Amino acid sequence: MSDDKPEMVELTDVQKKAQRRRSIAIGIVLAAFVIIVYVGSWAKMGASILDRPM
Numbered sequence: 342m343s344d345d346k347p348e349m350v351e352l353t354d355v356q357k358k359a360q361r362r363r364s365i366a367i368g369i370v371l372a373a374f375v376i377i378v379y380v381g382s383w384a385k386m387g388a389s390i391l392d393r394p395m
Contacts, residue, residue, distance in 0.1 A: 352360065
């Protein structure tokens, strides 16, 4: 066994900024999807779901 380190790729500043922009965009799209599913679920169930007997 050798004690070699795995080769790591160093990103340039431009690549790091592009990766960060992509990550932020994916996060925004994911949050929007969650909100759409949540609102859609409420709309499908209706507001009367809160008026159920205990």
